[in-house]
Amino acid sequence: MIAKRSVSLDGIVGATGGPSVLPPVRVYLLGSVLTLDAEGRQIEMTPRQATVLAMLASCLGQSLTRDQLIHGIWGDDPPLTAVNSVQVTISGLRRQLRQAGPGEFVLTARQGYALSTTTVTTDLLVMDAYRVIAADARSAGRDEAAIEALRRAIDLWRDDPVLDIRAPFADEFRLKAVERHIETLTEWIDVNIRCGRSAIVIERIRDSLSRFPRHQGLHARLMACLHNSGRTQDALDLYQQLRSVLSHSFGTEPSPLVVRLHQEILRNEYPVELS
Numbered sequence: 001m002i003a004k005r006s007v008s009l010d011g012i013v014g015a016t017g018g019p020s021v022l023p024p025v026r027v028y029l030l031g032s033v034l035t036l037d038a039e040g041r042q043i044e045m046t047p048r049q050a051t052v053l054a055m056l057a058s059c060l061g062q063s064l065t066r067d068q069l070i071h072g073i074w075g076d077d078p079p080l081t082a083v084n085s086v087q088v089t090i091s092g093l094r095r096q097l098r099q100a101g102p103g104e105f106v107l108t109a110r111q112g113y114a115l116s117t118t119t120v121t122t123d124l125l126v127m128d129a130y131r132v133i134a135a136d137a138r139s140a141g142r143d144e145a146a147i148e149a150l151r152r153a154i155d156l157w158r159d160d161p162v163l164d165i166r167a168p169f170a171d172e173f174r175l176k177a178v179e180r181h182i183e184t185l186t187e188w189i190d191v192n193i194r195c196g197r198s199a200i201v202i203e204r205i206r207d208s209l210s211r212f213p214r215h216q217g218l219h220a221r222l223m224a225c226l227h228n229s230g231r232t233q234d235a236l237d238l239y240q241q242l243r244s245v246l247s248h249s250f251g252t253e254p255s256p257l258v259v260r261l262h263q264e265i266l267r268n269e270y271p272v273e274l275s
Helices: 047-058 066-074 082-100 123-139 143-155 168-194 198-211 216-228 232-250 256-266
Strands: 002-004 025-028 034-037 041-043 106-109 112-115 120-122
Touching: 025 047, 025 123, 034 082, 041 082, 047 066, 047 082, 047 112, 047 120, 047 168, 066 082, 066 112, 066 168, 082 106, 120 123, 123 143, 123 168, 143 168, 168 198, 168 216, 198 216, 216 232, 216 256, 232 256
Parallel strands: 025 120
Antiparallel strands: 002 041, 025 034, 034 041, 106 112
16 A cells, blocks of 8 residues: 655755656655655554564665564564565565556565665655765855755754664664764865855754764864854853753763854854864
8 A cells, every 4th residue: 555645855956966757666765764755655664564664674785684684673682583574575565666667666686675776765865965965066166056956965864773673673773874974964065164154053963962962073063163153152152051951961071063163252263063
């Protein structure tokens, strides 16, 4: 069964600068796992099918062996029925994806399986494509284009990655996806700072810190933006708050980057930048 789902397709079309043709299947991993056909209709999955699909989509175009799938689902203690369960799940997954139209979606590789890159794409792949576009734009001195590409990349983030997957695979993937998201976010912030737009990114940084409160790179960027926007005391207060939390909770001091920015703010250097 394919259920209707209102999800924006923006960010998928033409992300690599090529023809704006949607692939038959798009898998969203940056939030709860969501699979849509080209019309934006959700393709329903069982929890096990969603887990296997997420594993294959996380390394789109690469194959995973049967043993890798088993470990990703059950860890070091798989049931005796694991091999048969994976085979049944793959068969069911193929059946569900065929609802999106003709074509091969799950390919059989040597001792394993892979998703076809011609019929499937992911929000993670699109995010990386936008990062490449941004890097090229920055190299060409087109900061406005870089800012727009990075904004589109970070807007693909909906919630914690593979939020609804409960399997050993999910924990490792989640950490890596969060790291890639924060790298993209900090790139966007840094280009805005260099373009003199510190004030407009302050709320986005605060929102991100509510989700990643221990990320000192985000704290550093918020300090810089506050100071650059004429709110120097707020920046200094933020430093003291961070230092207090780190000292009392972890027995550590702020990172060298945070300390350097604090010193530059105390010297009233303007504007302060991260690179």
